[in-house]
Amino acid sequence: MDSYQITMINLSKGQLEEIVQNAVRKAMDDDKFNKVSRTQQTIWLSRAEAAAHLKISLPTLDSLAKKGVLVAYRTGRKVRFNLEELNLL
Numbered sequence: 001m002d003s004y005q006i007t008m009i010n011l012s013k014g015q016l017e018e019i020v021q022n023a024v025r026k027a028m029d030d031d032k033f034n035k036v037s038r039t040q041q042t043i044w045l046s047r048a049e050a051a052a053h054l055k056i057s058l059p060t061l062d063s064l065a066k067k068g069v070l071v072a073y074r075t076g077r078k079v080r081f082n083l084e085e086l087n088l089l
Contacts, residue, residue, distance in 0.1 A: 043083040044073070050081035054089070 011019070045053060050070075051061040065072040065079075070089075073080045 044080040045083055045086070047079050047081070050086060053083070053086055 047058060047061060051058050054061065056064075061070070064070045065081075070081060071085060073082065
Protein backbone atom coordinates (compact mmCIF):
# COMPACT_ATOMS: atom_id res chain seq x y z
CA MET A 1 0.00 0.00 0.00
CA ASP A 2 1.35 3.42 -0.96
CA SER A 3 1.64 6.01 1.75
CA TYR A 4 1.74 9.73 1.26
CA GLN A 5 2.87 12.53 3.49
CA ILE A 6 0.98 15.78 3.26
CA THR A 7 2.52 18.93 4.64
CA MET A 8 0.27 21.92 5.15
CA ILE A 9 1.82 25.33 4.59
CA ASN A 10 0.30 28.77 4.66
CA LEU A 11 0.62 30.81 1.48
CA SER A 12 -0.80 34.17 0.66
CA LYS A 13 -2.87 34.56 -2.48
CA GLY A 14 0.02 36.43 -4.10
CA GLN A 15 2.52 33.70 -3.25
CA LEU A 16 0.27 31.00 -4.67
CA GLU A 17 -0.31 33.02 -7.86
CA GLU A 18 3.44 33.48 -8.27
CA ILE A 19 4.10 29.73 -7.85
CA VAL A 20 1.43 28.83 -10.40
CA GLN A 21 2.59 31.48 -12.88
CA ASN A 22 6.19 30.26 -12.64
CA ALA A 23 5.12 26.64 -13.15
CA VAL A 24 3.06 27.58 -16.21
CA ARG A 25 5.91 29.66 -17.68
CA LYS A 26 8.33 26.78 -17.14
CA ALA A 27 5.96 24.31 -18.81
CA MET A 28 5.38 26.63 -21.77
CA ASP A 29 9.12 27.14 -22.23
CA ASP A 30 9.64 23.38 -22.38
CA ASP A 31 10.67 22.26 -25.89
CA LYS A 32 8.17 19.39 -25.86
CA PHE A 33 5.26 21.79 -25.39
CA ASN A 34 6.44 24.07 -28.18
CA LYS A 35 6.96 21.22 -30.66
CA VAL A 36 3.50 19.77 -30.04
CA SER A 37 1.73 23.11 -30.31
CA ARG A 38 3.46 23.94 -33.60
CA THR A 39 3.08 20.60 -35.30
CA GLN A 40 -0.40 19.49 -34.24
CA GLN A 41 -2.89 21.99 -35.58
CA THR A 42 -6.41 20.71 -35.99
CA ILE A 43 -7.81 20.90 -39.49
CA TRP A 44 -11.59 21.31 -39.57
CA LEU A 45 -13.66 20.32 -42.60
CA SER A 46 -17.16 21.43 -43.51
CA ARG A 47 -19.82 18.83 -44.24
CA ALA A 48 -19.20 19.09 -47.98
CA GLU A 49 -15.42 18.85 -47.55
CA ALA A 50 -15.74 15.86 -45.20
CA ALA A 51 -18.09 14.06 -47.58
CA ALA A 52 -15.74 14.69 -50.51
CA HIS A 53 -12.74 13.54 -48.45
CA LEU A 54 -14.50 10.28 -47.56
CA LYS A 55 -15.97 9.95 -51.07
CA ILE A 56 -19.51 9.63 -49.73
CA SER A 57 -22.70 11.65 -50.18
CA LEU A 58 -23.90 14.31 -47.73
CA PRO A 59 -26.89 12.18 -46.62
CA THR A 60 -24.51 9.28 -45.89
CA LEU A 61 -22.22 11.61 -43.93
CA ASP A 62 -25.18 12.88 -41.91
CA SER A 63 -26.35 9.32 -41.27
CA LEU A 64 -22.91 8.24 -40.04
CA ALA A 65 -22.72 11.28 -37.75
CA LYS A 66 -26.21 10.59 -36.39
CA LYS A 67 -25.27 6.94 -35.67
CA GLY A 68 -22.12 8.08 -33.88
CA VAL A 69 -19.72 6.53 -36.38
CA LEU A 70 -18.39 10.03 -37.09
CA VAL A 71 -18.12 12.84 -34.58
CA ALA A 72 -19.67 16.08 -35.79
CA TYR A 73 -18.63 19.22 -33.91
CA ARG A 74 -21.18 22.01 -33.88
CA THR A 75 -20.44 25.69 -33.47
CA GLY A 76 -23.73 27.50 -33.66
CA ARG A 77 -25.30 26.39 -36.91
CA LYS A 78 -22.02 25.23 -38.44
CA VAL A 79 -21.00 21.58 -38.42
CA ARG A 80 -17.33 20.64 -38.68
CA PHE A 81 -15.41 17.37 -38.84
CA ASN A 82 -11.87 16.80 -37.61
CA LEU A 83 -9.66 15.69 -40.53
CA GLU A 84 -7.44 13.56 -38.30
CA GLU A 85 -10.48 11.66 -36.99
CA LEU A 86 -11.78 11.12 -40.53
CA ASN A 87 -8.42 9.69 -41.56
CA LEU A 88 -8.72 7.02 -38.85
CA LEU A 89 -11.68 5.42 -40.66
